[in-house]
Amino acid sequence: xxxxxxxxxxxxxxxxxxxxxxxxxxxxxxxxxxxxxxxxxxxxxxxxxxxxxxxxxxxxxxxxxxxxxxxxxxxxxxxxxxxxxxxxxxxxxxxxxxxxxxxxxxxxxxxxxxxxxxxxxxxxxxxxxxxxxxxxxxxxxxxxxxxxxxxxxxxxxxxxxxxxxxxxxxxxxxxxxxxxxxxxxxxxxxxxxxxxxxxxxxxxxxxxxxxxxxxxxxxxxxxxxxxxxxxxxxxxxxxxxxxxxxxxxxxxxxxxxxxxxxxxxxxxxxxxxxxxxxxxxxxxxxxxxxxxxxxxxxxxxxxxxxxxxxxxxxxxxxxxxxxxxxxx
Amino acid sequence: xxxxxxxxxxxxxxxxxxxxxxxxxxxxxxxxxxxxxxxxxxxxxxxxxxxxxxxxxxxxxxxxxxxxxxxxxxxxxxxxxxxxxxxxxxxxxxxxxxxxxxxxxxxxxxxxxxxxxxxxxxxxxxxxxxxxxxxxxxxxxxxxxxxxxxxxxxxxxxxxxxxxxxxxxxxxxxxxxxxxxxxxxxxxxxxxxxxxxxxxxxxxxxxxxxxxxxxxxxxxxxxxxxxxxxxxxxxxxxxxxxxxxxxxxxxxxxxxxxxxxxxxxxxxxxxxxxxxxxxxxxxxxxxxxxxxxxxxxxxxxxxxxxxxxxxxxxxxxxxxxxxxxxxxxxxxxxxxxxxxxxxxxxxxxxxxxxxxxxxxxxxxxx
Amino acid sequence: xxxxxxxxxxxxxxxxxxxxxxxxxxxxxxxxxxxxxxxxxxxxxxxxxxxxxxxxxxxxxxxxxxxxxxxxxxxxxxxxxxxxxxxxxxxxxxxxxxxxxxxxxxxxxxxxxxxxxxxxxxxxxxxxxxxxxxxxxxxxxxxxxxxxxxxxxxxxxxxxxxxxxxxxxxxxxxxxxxxxxxxxxxxxxxxxxxxxxxxxxxxxxxxxxxxxxxxxxxxxxxxxxxxxxxxxxxxxxxxxxxxxxxxxxxxxxxxxxxxxxxxxxxxxxxxxxxxxxxxxxxxxxxxxxxxxxxxxxxxxxx
Numbered sequence: 002x003x004x005x006x007x008x009x010x011x012x013x014x015x016x017x018x019x020x021x022x023x024x025x026x027x028x029x030x031x032x033x034x035x036x037x038x039x040x041x042x043x044x045x046x047x048x049x050x051x052x053x054x055x056x057x058x059x060x061x062x063x064x065x066x067x068x069x070x071x072x073x074x075x076x077x078x079x080x081x082x083x084x085x086x087x088x089x090x091x092x093x094x095x096x097x098x099x100x101x102x103x104x105x106x107x108x109x110x111x112x113x114x115x116x117x118x119x120x121x122x123x124x125x126x127x128x129x130x131x132x133x134x135x136x137x138x139x140x141x142x143x144x145x146x147x148x149x150x151x152x153x154x155x156x157x158x159x160x161x162x163x164x165x166x167x168x169x170x171x172x173x174x175x176x177x178x179x180x181x182x183x184x185x186x187x188x189x190x191x192x193x194x195x196x197x198x199x200x201x202x203x204x205x206x207x208x209x210x211x212x213x214x215x216x217x218x219x220x221x222x223x224x225x226x227x228x229x230x231x232x233x234x235x236x237x238x239x240x241x242x243x244x245x246x247x248x249x250x251x252x253x254x255x256x257x258x259x260x261x262x263x264x265x266x267x268x269x270x271x272x273x274x275x276x277x278x279x280x281x282x283x284x285x286x287x288x289x290x291x292x293x294x295x296x297x298x299x300x301x302x303x304x305x306x307x308x309x310x311x312x313x314x315x316x317x318x319x320x321x322x323x324x325x326x327x328x329x
Numbered sequence: 330x331x332x333x334x335x336x337x338x339x340x341x342x343x344x345x346x347x348x349x350x351x352x353x354x355x356x357x358x359x360x361x362x363x364x365x366x367x368x369x370x371x372x373x374x375x376x377x378x379x380x381x382x383x384x385x386x387x388x389x390x391x392x393x394x395x396x397x398x399x400x401x402x403x404x405x406x407x408x409x410x411x412x413x414x415x416x417x418x419x420x421x422x423x424x425x426x427x428x429x430x431x432x433x434x435x436x437x438x439x440x441x442x443x444x445x446x447x448x449x450x451x452x453x454x455x456x457x458x459x460x461x462x463x464x465x466x467x468x469x470x471x472x473x474x475x476x477x478x479x480x481x482x483x484x485x486x487x488x489x490x491x492x493x494x495x496x497x498x499x500x501x502x503x504x505x506x507x508x509x510x511x512x513x514x515x516x517x518x519x520x521x522x523x524x525x526x527x528x529x530x531x532x533x534x535x536x537x538x539x540x541x542x543x544x545x546x547x548x549x550x551x552x553x554x555x556x557x558x559x560x561x562x563x564x565x566x567x568x569x570x571x572x573x574x575x576x577x578x579x580x581x582x583x584x585x586x587x588x589x590x591x592x593x594x595x596x597x598x599x600x601x602x603x604x605x606x607x608x609x610x611x612x613x614x615x616x617x618x619x620x621x622x623x624x625x626x627x628x629x630x631x632x633x634x635x636x637x638x639x640x641x642x643x644x645x646x647x648x649x650x651x652x653x654x655x656x657x658x659x660x661x662x663x664x665x666x667x668x669x670x671x672x673x674x675x676x677x678x679x680x681x682x683x684x685x686x687x688x689x690x691x692x693x694x695x
Numbered sequence: 696x697x698x699x700x701x702x703x704x705x706x707x708x709x710x711x712x713x714x715x716x717x718x719x720x721x722x723x724x725x726x727x728x729x730x731x732x733x734x735x736x737x738x739x740x741x742x743x744x745x746x747x748x749x750x751x752x753x754x755x756x757x758x759x760x761x762x763x764x765x766x767x768x769x770x771x772x773x774x775x776x777x778x779x780x781x782x783x784x785x786x787x788x789x790x791x792x793x794x795x796x797x798x799x800x801x802x803x804x805x806x807x808x809x810x811x812x813x814x815x816x817x818x819x820x821x822x823x824x825x826x827x828x829x830x831x832x833x834x835x836x837x838x839x840x841x842x843x844x845x846x847x848x849x850x851x852x853x854x855x856x857x858x859x860x861x862x863x864x865x866x867x868x869x870x871x872x873x874x875x876x877x878x879x880x881x882x883x884x885x886x887x888x889x890x891x892x893x894x895x896x897x898x899x900x901x902x903x904x905x906x907x908x909x910x911x912x913x914x915x916x917x918x919x920x921x922x923x924x925x926x927x928x929x930x931x932x933x934x935x936x937x938x939x940x941x942x943x944x945x946x947x948x949x950x951x952x953x954x955x956x957x958x959x960x961x962x963x964x965x966x967x968x969x970x971x972x973x974x975x976x977x978x979x980x981x982x983x984x985x986x987x988x989x990x991x992x993x994x995x996x997x
Binding site: 225226227229230231232233234235236237238240244245248249252322323324325 | 393395418419422423424425426427430431433435438439440441442443452453456457489491502505509
């Protein structure tokens with residue numbers, strides 16, 4: 002398994018290089034930051050200033066050389082120049098990464114736990130009123146645009162705060178700018194309060210899709226010969242359901258969960274924008290708006306590494322959960 | 330033998346009376362089993378024979394209480410005198426595995442892929458013997474694996490199902506079935522999914538299991554040859570009913586139902602020379618909206634008017650215990666398959682049909 | 696799977712079966728028609744499409760013309776109210792729905808067309824061709840759809856077809872994967888052998904035999920892509936990276952109304968409800984099709 006892991010990591014390096022190169026080409030060609038600099042500043046910058054700016058962001062170099070300089074620079078911790086002169090992209094990236102990780106982890110955890118509960122319940126009560134209700138809401142949530150739901154939730158949060166006279170549910174940012182009583186506990190509850198609504202927002206779509214997945218997977222297993230044999234052996238229902246049905250039904254779910262990380266990262270961009278979090282989402286939006294090539298690349302590289310990492314975790318998890326899969 | 334009067338004093342271990350199973354479907358009600366009854370004495374073995382869709386597997390699942398919830402089951406299933414139908418799933422689970430055990434058709438899918446086979450045997454042991462330690466259960470599992478003919482069982486006990494062949498897996502399933510000394514083992518087509526060479530070994534393993542536990546056996550199969558060597562009595566099922574039943578010799582040498590005769594006629598035999606196989610033309614009726622009359626009538630060479638209007642009851646048709654559901658059972662005395670079914674014509678017809686359908690199967694990927 | 700060959704099959708004469716024989720197409724159609732949620736969804740979806748494309752020609756306000764009324768709640772004159780600058784929301788939502796639908800449908804068509812051919816060719820030739828083509832598809836799959844679409848479409852200037860092309864350029868690989876796996880199993884079937892024995896060309900086998908028989912999964916995937924497409928486009932437009940004013944899309948309308956949820960709620964809820972209605976009906980239609988094509992499998996993804 003260790004050898005397999007190492008091999009997988011080695012294989013993903015060329016994949017990462019090819020994919021970042023393609024993305025680099027796309028990003029470099031998707032906008033002209035120099036022209037943007039020349040036209041959008043007031044007063045209009047001098048020709049020399051424009052040339053200096055172009056040199057500063059390496060826009061004067063051929064693209065292959067730019068890519069090579071960038072990728073080797075990243076290995077040494079240099080993430081390249083931003084169009085914002087004083088911004089250290091690497092430092093900014095990792096500060097924001099921590100913010101986003103909290104959100105993504107909380108959302109995934111909640112979505113997963115609830116999805117398994119509701120999915121299994123739905124499967125065990127197939128064609129009951131509860132099953133139809135869960136299925137209907139699953140479809141509804143899958144059809145719900147995240148941004149619309151987020152705005153709605155934000156309004157609901159403000160309303161609840163007004164009704165309860167508290168400020169528990171944060172609707173702006175990942176924490177309050179300042180706290181009246183600055184204790185560790187207060188800071189903790191403040192962060193939790195700010196986490197609630199964005200987490201619900203981000204968890205919603207994954208919850209819906211994983212619930213449907215769990216249900217389908219569970220139904221398939223419940224219909225299997227080995228569950229029938231487990232019952233024919235005289236095992237009690239609870240044991241058949243947990244040890245035989247659920248245990249096996251969860252195997253594909255583990256993979257799907259891990260592979261959905263790319264979708265969740267996309268959802269995080271929208272969620273963070275609406276709740277004004279200073280996370281990776283805001284960074285991507287800013288970088289795309291300002292045509293900031295290296296900042297965009299930093300975001301994409303980190304998320305590519307995360308996605309590839311989750312893919313690997315998914316495969317390893319599969320091997321752990323399913324004895325039929327062996328990697329040697 | 331086959332119980333028709335329920336008042337009879339019962340020493341039977343399994344007594345099924347008037348069992349019927351219906352499945353509501355989108356297209357209507359499917360009457361999969363229509364009034365099946367049989368009675369199994371302690372240690373006895375009964376073969377149930379029929380084409381796929383004749384209701385033999387559904388009967389077995391109904392006895393075990395393993396049918397999907399949508400199924401409507403009526404009649405009576407008595408195990409050691411106690412009624413099983415109507416018991417809760419929890420109460421039934423005490424009987425399953427310990428009183429009545431079951432072997433399923435496909436060993437490739439019968440075992441849970443994520444647990445070692447030893448664990449799956451130990452699990453059923455500990456279910457019915459809660460005071461058995463983990464260690465003792467494992468030892469017993471090894472012993473059982475040895476009994477059913479798995480070589481070096483100490484090593485194989487920790488193997489996962491996917492590491493074993495189909496035949497080996499079916500032995501494991503048999504080991505699970507015999508683990509708790511059941512009084513009845515129901516084997517549902519235990520050899521159908523296996524290679525011909527392995528089939529005999531599995532039947533031997535089943536015999537060993539019977540000998541060890543003293544269990545009565547219900548052997549469900551579509552293969553008359555399997556029944557011949559391994560059971561005392563035979564029940565032939567067609568379209569959800571038992572159409573003929575009796576001791577093996579009677580059924581084989583003096584069948585009293587054209588369907589049985591047809592089945593025998595389509596069985597290759599080495600003990601007679603120069604005999605042509607006589608296939609039964611057509612296919613079994615749909616169990617949805619079954620027309621009145623004998624369900625075999627459309628395929629029956631002896632069909633007369635009465636066959637289309639009245640479904641014949643199962644009645645005495647020979648020596649004691651030999652029952653048949655044919656209006657003309659008496660006429661079949663001494664008849665051979667080649668006399669009733671058209672052997673020569675069948676051959677030519679079959680060839681013609683083959684030539685006719687062959688190109689269209691190539692076109693049809695479904 | 697739709698079976699185009701079955702239509703030309705001679706009727707059987709031997710009368711062996713008591714059940715009436717139906718062609719695959721008839722069976723699929725019958726199962727789909729019986730799926731109530733899918734049928735209602737199909738009707739609703741078609742009504743929305745009709746309304747969005749024909750409606751603007753019949754309505755007396757244009758989506759880009761001011762009216763003297765501003766911030767009006769829904770009334771007979773303005774069924775969906777007006778916004779702060781006096782635009783008629785009914786006209787705007789009609790236009791927004793039209794734009795969003797155009798983009799979503801183009802995404803589905805584009806990526807299905809490319810993906811199906813790509814997957815079929817890879818699956819048919821196998822070996823080296825397959826390896827190269829599928830590595831390319833895998834590469835596309837590793838790109839995070841939303842982020843890349845956001846970066847590229849910032850250049851688009853808001854033209855609807857460019858947005859559709861960008862998103863389709865990132866989603867075709869899903870289709871390619873699905874089609875390839877069904878072609879891999881189809882190519883072993885006897886009817887392909889037969890076609891080959893009769894001397895059919897590779898192109899003919901791929902387009903006349905393999906693709907038609909893989910139509911089931913292809914159609915189901917296409918419907919899923921319409922839903923993905925509309926949700927992606929509206930999200931992009933919401934963030935300001937999609938459709939740009941003066942044109943409009945449902946996502947843009949929600950974005951413009953997000954500060955007015957309390958004061959002019961109709962501007963926020965109605966376009967949102969349209970997005971949900973479209974995505975929901977599409978998902979139900981997809982579900983019905985999946986059941987119709989593949990009734991046995993309570994399909995698990997992948």
